Amino acid sequence: MAAVNGQTEDRYQGNTPAVAPSPKQPLPAAKSVDTQSVLKRLQSELMALMMSGDPGISAFPEEDNIFCWKGTITGSKDTVFEGTEYKLSLAFPNDYPFKPPKVKFETACFHPNVDVYGNICLDILQDKWSSAYDVRTILLSIQSLLGEPNTSSPLNPQAAQLWSNQEEYRKMVEKLYKPPSAA
Amino acid sequence: MQNNEEHVVDGEAESASSAPQPEFSDWAYYADEDTMKQPNEIPASESEKIPFVGDKEPLSALAAEYQSGSPILLEKIKLLGEKFAAIRRTRGDGNCFFRSFMFSYLEHILETQDKAEVDRITANVEECRRTLQGLGYIDFTFEDFFALFLEQLESVLQGHETSISHDDLLQRSRDPSVSDYVVMFFRFVTTGEIRKRSEFFEPFIMGLASSTVEQFCKSSVEPMGEESDHVHITALSDALGVPIRVVYLDRSSCDNGGVNVNHHDFVPSSGDSSGSSSSSSSKTTEPFIVLLYRPGHYDILYPK
Numbered sequence: 001m002a003a004v005n006g007q008t009e010d011r012y013q014g015n016t017p018a019v020a021p022s023p024k025q026p027l028p029a030a031k032s033v034d035t036q037s038v039l040k041r042l043q044s045e046l047m048a049l050m051m052s053g054d055p056g057i058s059a060f061p062e063e064d065n066i067f068c069w070k071g072t073i074t075g076s077k078d079t080v081f082e083g084t085e086y087k088l089s090l091a092f093p094n095d096y097p098f099k100p101p102k103v104k105f106e107t108a109c110f111h112p113n114v115d116v117y118g119n120i121c122l123d124i125l126q127d128k129w130s131s132a133y134d135v136r137t138i139l140l141s142i143q144s145l146l147g148e149p150n151t152s153s154p155l156n157p158q159a160a161q162l163w164s165n166q167e168e169y170r171k172m173v174e175k176l177y178k179p180p181s182a183a
Numbered sequence: 184m185q186n187n188e189e190h191v192v193d194g195e196a197e198s199a200s201s202a203p204q205p206e207f208s209d210w211a212y213y214a215d216e217d218t219m220k221q222p223n224e225i226p227a228s229e230s231e232k233i234p235f236v237g238d239k240e241p242l243s244a245l246a247a248e249y250q251s252g253s254p255i256l257l258e259k260i261k262l263l264g265e266k267f268a269a270i271r272r273t274r275g276d277g278n279c280f281f282r283s284f285m286f287s288y289l290e291h292i293l294e295t296q297d298k299a300e301v302d303r304i305t306a307n308v309e310e311c312r313r314t315l316q317g318l319g320y321i322d323f324t325f326e327d328f329f330a331l332f333l334e335q336l337e338s339v340l341q342g343h344e345t346s347i348s349h350d351d352l353l354q355r356s357r358d359p360s361v362s363d364y365v366v367m368f369f370r371f372v373t374t375g376e377i378r379k380r381s382e383f384f385e386p387f388i389m390g391l392a393s394s395t396v397e398q399f400c401k402s403s404v405e406p407m408g409e410e411s412d413h414v415h416i417t418a419l420s421d422a423l424g425v426p427i428r429v430v431y432l433d434r435s436s437c438d439n440g441g442v443n444v445n446h447h448d449f450v451p452s453s454g455d456s457s458g459s460s461s462s463s464s465s466k467t468t469e470p471f472i473v474l475l476y477r478p479g480h481y482d483i484l485y486p487k
Contacts, residue, residue: 128402131328133324
């Protein structure tokens with residue numbers, strides 16, 4: 001598990017006997033313990049996600065690395081994205097859940113708030129992130145972003161412009177949609 | 184000194200172009216409108232020079248900041264000096280209220296060894312946990328933060344294997360892996376209280392940018408670095424049952440030209456917090472947490 005090593009942020013564990021060389025030194029780092037807490041959190045999230053059974057969203061860690069997940073969301077009914085499916089990647093930082101995971105569309109998505117590289121402009125993935133969010137709420141937020149874009153500050157101006165014409169927009173979605181290949 | 188002050192106040196345009204860029208600590212150079220925005224505008228590098236929680240400094244250190252400052256502020260600092268002995272600064276990173284509260288509270292417990300207070304707050308913390316669960320927060324999103332706070336609470340009580348000294352407490356308060364976790368714990372407690380009593384808090388929130396209480400909590404309470412105002416302070420104080428005194432240091436003065444230093448006590452509404460009326464007799468005394476508020480920032484004050 002390569003990602004487990006190289007932790008930079010370490011949560012202090014009170015039950016670990018503190019053997020500080022001098023009071024002015026930083027607290028002894030309990031690296032393995034800290035990794036454990038991120039691991040534990042991600043495992044809890046995985047369990048919760050699998051138990052929740054929310055329709056249209058799913059995610060699972062990549063082989064051998066619980067810090068990298070692949071997710072799937074489907075377009076909600078009665079939106080121009082109905083019937084489409086999108087693959088996403090989620091990369092969790094070592095200081096998760098203090099910092100949000102990096103989430104990108106792996107499947108091309110014609111959307112006002114998604115750029116050609118799959119980057120997503122969504123406040124909860126940037127400055128409005130908090131530890132109260134989890135993979136499930138991230139995926140649900142992205143799913144609802146599909147149907148309710150923020151067209152005032154778009155990453156894809158063309159999509160933002162076309163949004164007002166839902167019929168044309170649907171055609172564009174269908175034209176550009178490439179179903180994710182079963183990898 | 185007087186001339187200097189007049190120069191800054193009367194010639195703002197001039198000073199803006201010719202005066203050297205003010206340092207973070209030179210509060211006196213800012214009009215109140217400016218200080219309101221300031222914490223956002225400090226470059227991260229500048230803010231990070233200040234530890235999360237600073238050393239205890241004599242109150243004269245505060246006066247030194249304003250040496251060429253407004254006479255009103257200098258007068259107020261003089262008045263502060265009559266009641267307060269020292270100040271402990273916190274980093275202006277948007278978490279300063281929670282950070283000040285954290286240190287001040289844990290330091291109080293460390294010094295008083297008030298076991299009854301620890302039992303009381305522990306019961307409130309459990310109530311906060313149930314509040315969050317009731318609001319639909321998933322346990323794993325907040326349990327680490329709760330656990331870490333309770334751990335700190337236990338370690339400031341002496342006589343355990345895990346007990347810590349005052350120095351340890353200061354160190355931990357400067358260590359993001361403790362300090363940020365505790366700040367996040369307070370953010371969860373605050374958001375839970377606001378949402379639980381959303382009808383009470385709604386009128387205070389409506390005037391602000393958010394359109395709903397939930398939205399306010401999602402955008403202005405839960406994310407790290409979001410600044411606190413009276414809504415946050417009221418909610419935290421109520422939820423944990425801990426009174427907080429905030430002393431205001433600003434340029435306001437009375438119409439008759441008299442200067443006094445205002446303060447506001449946030450006293451927990453006992454109705455909502457776990458009904459431990461037996462221990463509430465101590466609540467009528469002065470709040471043991473005293474914070475100095477300057478527009479946009481909170482520090483810790485130590486009474487004489």
